Amino acid sequence: DIDHVYEALLLTGVDLDSLEPDSVLEEVWIKEVVNKSGMKCKWAKLKQEKVRENKDAVRRPPADPALLTPRPPVVTILGHVDHGKTTLLDSLRKTQVAAMEAGGITQHIGAFLVHLPSGEKITFLDTPGHAAFSAMRARGTQVTDIVILVVAAEDGVMKQTIESIQHAKNAKVPIILAINKCDKPEADPERVKKELLAHDVVCEEYGGDVQAVHMSALKGENLMALAEATVALAEVLELKADSTGLVEGTIIESRTDQGRGPVTTAIIQRGTLRKGCILVAGKSWAKVRLMFDENGKTVDEATPSMPVEIVGWKEVPSAGAEILEVESEQRAREVVDWRNYAEQQEKIKQDMEVIKAKQKEHKDAYKKERESLSNLTWRQRKAALFKTNKHLIAMRSKERAESDRNVLPVIVKGDVDGSTEAILNILDSYNADDECELDVIHFGVGDVSENDINLAETFKGVIYGFSVNANKSIQQLAAKKGIKIKFHNIIYHLIEDLKDELSSKLPPSV
Numbered sequence: 001d002i003d004h005v006y007e008a009l010l011l012t013g014v015d016l017d018s019l020e021p022d023s024v025l026e027e028v029w030i031k032e033v034v035n036k037s038g039m040k041c042k043w044a045k046l047k048q049e050k051v052r053e054n055k056d057a058v059r060r061p062p063a064d065p066a067l068l069t070p071r072p073p074v075v076t077i078l079g080h081v082d083h084g085k086t087t088l089l090d091s092l093r094k095t096q097v098a099a100m101e102a103g104g105i106t107q108h109i110g111a112f113l114v115h116l117p118s119g120e121k122i123t124f125l126d127t128p129g130h131a132a133f134s135a136m137r138a139r140g141t142q143v144t145d146i147v148i149l150v151v152a153a154e155d156g157v158m159k160q161t162i163e164s165i166q167h168a169k170n171a172k173v174p175i176i177l178a179i180n181k182c183d184k185p186e187a188d189p190e191r192v193k194k195e196l197l198a199h200d201v202v203c204e205e206y207g208g209d210v211q212a213v214h215m216s217a218l219k220g221e222n223l224m225a226l227a228e229a230t231v232a233l234a235e236v237l238e239l240k241a242d243s244t245g246l247v248e249g250t251i252i253e254s255r256t257d258q259g260r261g262p263v264t265t266a267i268i269q270r271g272t273l274r275k276g277c278i279l280v281a282g283k284s285w286a287k288v289r290l291m292f293d294e295n296g297k298t299v300d301e302a303t304p305s306m307p308v309e310i311v312g313w314k315e316v317p318s319a320g321a322e323i324l325e326v327e328s329e330q331r332a333r334e335v336v337d338w339r340n341y342a343e344q345q346e347k348i349k350q351d352m353e354v355i356k357a358k359q360k361e362h363k364d365a366y367k368k369e370r371e372s373l374s375n376l377t378w379r380q381r382k383a384a385l386f387k388t389n390k391h392l393i394a395m396r397s398k399e400r401a402e403s404d405r406n407v408l409p410v411i412v413k414g415d416v417d418g419s420t421e422a423i424l425n426i427l428d429s430y431n432a433d434d435e436c437e438l439d440v441i442h443f444g445v446g447d448v449s450e451n452d453i454n455l456a457e458t459f460k461g462v463i464y465g466f467s468v469n470a471n472k473s474i475q476q477l478a479a480k481k482g483i484k485i486k487f488h489n490i491i492y493h494l495i496e497d498l499k500d501e502l503s504s505k506l507p508p509s510v
C-alpha cells in the first residue's frame with residue numbers, strides 16, 4: 001500500500017529527491033524504513049538483490065542474404081463486421097479438408113496453412129481481427145505480410161473498413177481487396193472500388209496497385225482467384241527467411257489444455273523448430289515436447305511462416321509474445337528470471353515516481369500551511385496545526401526528531417475556557433531556557449480523551465489536566481501506553497509540576 005510506504009518514508013525523513021531509484025534500494029535505507037514503520041516493506045525483500053546483469057535473450061542480427069530462402073506469406077483478414085471474414089476463413093479451411101483424406105477436420109488453433117494446387121502455400125491468421133493485429137503491433141512484432149480487406153459488395157465502405165485500412169497502413173502492410181457477397185443481386189463491386197479511392201486504396205483499374213477480387217465467400221466463388229492474387233503479391237514482396245540457426249517466432253494464440261497443459265500456436269519466423277528445442281516467450285519457457293498442425297497431426301519440424309501448435313510450456317505465454325530459442329534449459333531459466341526481475345524493477349521505479357510526487361505535494365502543502373500560519377499568534381497557530389492532517393503531524397514529529405533540542409511536549413486540558421486560557425497565558429510567558437523547550441502540542445476544554453492519549457503517544461508528551469478527569473478506560477489506556485497524565489486543581493501546583501517535569505528533562509549537571 002503506497003500510502004503506508006509513503007508515511008513510512010516521511011517518518012524516516014529520507015529525502016527522496018536526492019535519491020536515484022537505484023540507490024533507493026540501498027540496504028541501510030530499506031532497513032530504516034522497515035524498522036521505523038514496523039511494517040513489511042516489499043522492497044525489503046529485494047534489498048539483497050544487487051543490480052543484476054541483463055541476461056535477456058534477443059533476436060539475432062539480420063541473416064546473411066545468402067542464407068535466405070523463399071517462405072509463404074502470412075495473411076490477416078480484416079474488414080467490417082458481417083462483411084464475411086469468418087465465412088471466408090471457413091471456406092478457405094474447407095478447401096483443405098476436401099484436399100485431405102476423408103474424415104479430416106480442421107480445428108481452430110489461431111492460424112492455418114493453405115496448400116494450393118500449384119504447390120504454393122499461404123498461412124492465414126485466424127484470430128479475431130483487429131484486436132490481435134493491434135496487440136501484436138503494439139508489442140512490436142509484425143507477423144502479417146498481407147492484409148485481405150473484406151468489403152461486402154452490397155454494403156460498401158463502413159466504419160471498420162476504414163479502421164482496417166488504417167491498421168494496414170500504420171503497419172505498412174499491403175492490401176488485397178476481397179469484394180465479397182457478389183452473389184447477392186444488390187451487389188455493386190464498382191461502387192466499393194470508387195468509395196475506397198477516398199481512403200487511398202486505389203485498385204488496378206484506377207491506376208493503383210491494389211488487386212481486387214470479386215467473390216462470394218459463402219458460395220466459395222473465386223476463392224482460388226483470391227489465393228492467386230495473394231501468391232502474386234507475395235512474389236512481388238520477395239518474402240524470404242533464414243531457416244537455420246536459433247528459432248525466432250511469435251505467439252498467435254495460447255490456452256491451457258486439460259491434458260497437455262499450456263499450449264500455444266506460433267508462427268515461426270526464423271530457424272527450424274524441432275522437438276526438444278528450448279524456447280522462451282515473455283516470462284515463460286518451454287522444452288518443446290510435441291508439435292501439431294491445424295489438423296491435429298503431429299509434425300516433426302516447423303519452418304518459417306508455418307503455424308504450429310507447441311506443447312511443453314511451463315506457463316501460458318501471452319499472445320503476441322516473441323519466441324526465442326536458447327541454448328539450454330539453464331539459459332531459459334536465466335532469461336525468465338531476468339525478465340521477472342526487470343519487471344519488478346520497473347514496478348518499483350513507477351512506485352517511486354508516485355511516492356516522490358506525493359511527497360512533493362505534501363511538502364508544498366506543509367510549506368503553504370506554515371506561511372499562512374506565520375501571521376497568527378502562538379496559540380492560534382497551535383490550534384490550526386492540529387486541524388491539519390496526519391501527514392503534517394508526521395512531518396512535525398520528523399522535524400522534532402531531527403532537532404537536537406530538548407523538548408517537553410505537553411497537552412493541556414482545562415475545565416472551562418477561562419482556566420485553560422489562564423494556564424496557557426502562564427506558559428506563554430514561560431521563558432524557555434536554552435536547554436529545554438516547552439511545546440504545547442494541544443489544548444482544550446473537557447476531560448482527557450482518547451485523542452489526547454493518541455497525541456501524547458505520537459509526540460511522547462505529558463498530559464496536564466486542570467479540574468478535569470479521565471474515565472477508567474482512558475486511564476487504563478494511558479497506563480498501557482506509558483503516558484503520564486497529571487491532574488491538578490490549583491494552577492500554581494500545575495505550573496510547579498510542569499517545571500519539575502522540564503528540569504527532569506535537562507541533562508544531569510556535572
Ligand code: GDP
Pocket residue numbers: 079080081082083084085086087088180181182183184215216217218219
Ligand atoms: P464477419 O463478421 O465479417 O466474420 O462476417 P460473417 O462471415 O460472420 O458473415 C456475416 C453474414 O454474411 C453471415 O450470415 C454469412 O452467411 C453472410 N455471408 C458471408 N459471406 C457471404 C457471401 O459471400 N454471400 C452471401 N450472400 N452472404 C455471405
